[in-house]
Amino acid sequence: MFADQAGQLQQRGMSRRNALMLVASQTTVAIQGEWLEAFWCEDCQKTIWYHVRKRDDGTYDISVAPQELWQQVSGVIDCLGNPSVGEFTRKSARQFGYEGLRGFQFVS
Numbered sequence: 001m002f003a004d005q006a007g008q009l010q011q012r013g014m015s016r017r018n019a020l021m022l023v024a025s026q027t028t029v030a031i032q033g034e035w036l037e038a039f040w041c042e043d044c045q046k047t048i049w050y051h052v053r054k055r056d057d058g059t060y061d062i063s064v065a066p067q068e069l070w071q072q073v074s075g076v077i078d079c080l081g082n083p084s085v086g087e088f089t090r091k092s093a094r095q096f097g098y099e100g101l102r103g104f105q106f107v108s
Contacts, residue, residue: 001035001069002028036065 003009009019009029022029033054038047049065 001031003031004028036069 003012004023004027006016006019006023008031009022010016012031014022035052036049037052038049040046041048050062051065051069053061055061
């Protein structure tokens with residue numbers, strides 16, 4: 001995970017002054033000991049994403065990942081998909097077979 005705003009660092013215990021200086025000197029700051037992880041729920045038969053934080057005493061805090069955390073993560077796929085990809089591309093990517101030009105309808 002990473003922080004790109006001073007407030008994100010302040011929420012994790014850093015002083016306002018240090019957070020502002022760090023964000024001003026670097027575009028993003030890596031946050032150690034926090035990550036998002038998916039777990040399979042046997043009851044509801046779904047994958048649920050959790051925000052995992054490792055504490056200093058070696059224990060972990062685990063909570064359901066809020067949507068805004070996806071903007072602070074690198075290396076995982078956004079659960080809503082890439083916002084820069086159009087609906088046509090999404091539908092095409094979900095198709096099982098490759099039809100080439102036969103998959104298009106041409107208007108003459």
